[in-house]
Amino acid sequence: MTVFDTTLRDGEQTPGIAFTFEQKIDIARQLSDIGVHTIEAGFPASSAPEKETVAAIKRLGLSANICGLARSVKADVDACIDCDVDMIHVFIPTSDIQRENTINKTREQVLGITGDIVRYVRDHVDKCMFSPMDATRTDADYLVEVCRTAAAAGATIINIPDTVGVISPSGMKTLMGRLAREVGCPLDVHCHNDFGLAVANTIAAVEAGASEVQVTVNGLGERAGNADLAQTVMIMESIYGIRTGITKERLVETSRLISRFSGIGIPPTQPVVGENVFSHESGIHTQGVLKCSETFEPGIMTPEMVGHRRRLTLGKHVGRHAVRQMLIDVHIEPGDAELDTIVERVKAIASRGKRVTDADLYEIAESVMGIAVGKKVLRLEDIAIMTGNHVIPTASVRAQVNGTEHVFSSVGNGPVDAALKAIVGIIPARIQLTEFNIEAISGGSDAMCHVTIAVEDEHGRIYDASGSGDDIVLASVDALVNAINLTSRE
Numbered sequence: 001m002t003v004f005d006t007t008l009r010d011g012e013q014t015p016g017i018a019f020t021f022e023q024k025i026d027i028a029r030q031l032s033d034i035g036v037h038t039i040e041a042g043f044p045a046s047s048a049p050e051k052e053t054v055a056a057i058k059r060l061g062l063s064a065n066i067c068g069l070a071r072s073v074k075a076d077v078d079a080c081i082d083c084d085v086d087m088i089h090v091f092i093p094t095s096d097i098q099r100e101n102t103i104n105k106t107r108e109q110v111l112g113i114t115g116d117i118v119r120y121v122r123d124h125v126d127k128c129m130f131s132p133m134d135a136t137r138t139d140a141d142y143l144v145e146v147c148r149t150a151a152a153a154g155a156t157i158i159n160i161p162d163t164v165g166v167i168s169p170s171g172m173k174t175l176m177g178r179l180a181r182e183v184g185c186p187l188d189v190h191c192h193n194d195f196g197l198a199v200a201n202t203i204a205a206v207e208a209g210a211s212e213v214q215v216t217v218n219g220l221g222e223r224a225g226n227a228d229l230a231q232t233v234m235i236m237e238s239i240y241g242i243r244t245g246i247t248k249e250r251l252v253e254t255s256r257l258i259s260r261f262s263g264i265g266i267p268p269t270q271p272v273v274g275e276n277v278f279s280h281e282s283g284i285h286t287q288g289v290l291k292c293s294e295t296f297e298p299g300i301m302t303p304e305m306v307g308h309r310r311r312l313t314l315g316k317h318v319g320r321h322a323v324r325q326m327l328i329d330v331h332i333e334p335g336d337a338e339l340d341t342i343v344e345r346v347k348a349i350a351s352r353g354k355r356v357t358d359a360d361l362y363e364i365a366e367s368v369m370g371i372a373v374g375k376k377v378l379r380l381e382d383i384a385i386m387t388g389n390h391v392i393p394t395a396s397v398r399a400q401v402n403g404t405e406h407v408f409s410s411v412g413n414g415p416v417d418a419a420l421k422a423i424v425g426i427i428p429a430r431i432q433l434t435e436f437n438i439e440a441i442s443g444g445s446d447a448m449c450h451v452t453i454a455v456e457d458e459h460g461r462i463y464d465a466s467g468s469g470d471d472i473v474l475a476s477v478d479a480l481v482n483a484i485n486l487t488s489r490e
């Protein structure tokens, strides 16, 4: 099974997303490094910068094939040829509704254009993907005719797009099964997620004979997006035993990279890569998982397989086992009565709807047990931040790190980003920010805010802490300093 990724093309059509040139280069490298077979790098005819980007991605010499998208017109194909791509993906609307309302051509004219454009592509480039756009709303007999025409003209693969995400898995299976029997060309599938069925429909197409799947990282794409790469890959690998060639251990890292570049956060409940996928809170679950992780996890998909982490979290359902384990992990060993009091206090805070962070837990334990607060590696002395409409946000920090004074500066996308980068830069340990949440506690421009931050240390352990105040930057800084000081607890 091969994986065709269109994060840089359909993914970038997500409302509000525009990747920079540098981000596109990084995304292409990441996709190729994790084993994506073909990268749809863009739509060269759409603009001069887009064309230059596709050409630059091709020049990287990545192991993935680089594909350019083209409408079924020679000028679009020529723009792809100029980029020296390995594959050209030509498409034409075939459903009556799209054919009549977009290109205003008859069914016969579309058949003629299909044959001509595929032949033109093959005269210049080895690989030609042909897409009958809106295939799932196209009259099925006519769809077979169009696909056969493309195959006879030399298409090397035919993509079946569910352009507006309306087919069901059983409908997809019937359609793909027929095309697989009657067309005589390798098939690929491109599903949109308007009804939340993109991944299920993609898998149904695979069951019916598709040999390639089109996906995007984090399911980005037009409207509700496309089939998600991580989910599609893990379903094929873990449930169906189909090899995809993707380095699964880098799925979480890839998802986070695209989340950062796109500015679209990963919902905690997002399958495979979401923060909650391997998190356990309730007493019954954590007790089971602590004994044997498969008790309340799929087992055929472990956190290690996808580059994730298992976490016990604190909430109103938390049990004694989880709390004891979380404290033992940082060398705090409460007695039975102390543990009962700690659990009671955690539940009381969580029941008020407040998140209980690791920092809160350690503080509660220390007060219940009457033990000293752990040594702090990082003591912030000064922080100065400069921002404005004509300056690059810059932060300078002076802090005691393990008792010695250090100074560090950093620029960022905004004042918070600059401040957090300066703090991460001042400490010797390599930590990664894995979560940043901000909520306004009261209304108005002078609202109090509450920031929760999670960081991952070099050993893959995650710690969360919070900070509050009426200054967003300082509350964020506070939360990060608190989290960093947890990572040094030994």
Ligand code: KIV
Residues within 6 Å of the ligand: 010, 091, 131, 133, 134, 161, 162, 163, 164, 190, 192
């Ligand atoms: O959704 C769609 O039909 C497309 C085509 C260009 C393949 O994105």
Ligand code: ZN
Residues within 6 Å of the ligand: 010, 161, 163, 190, 192, 221, 222
């Ligand atoms: Zn699409």
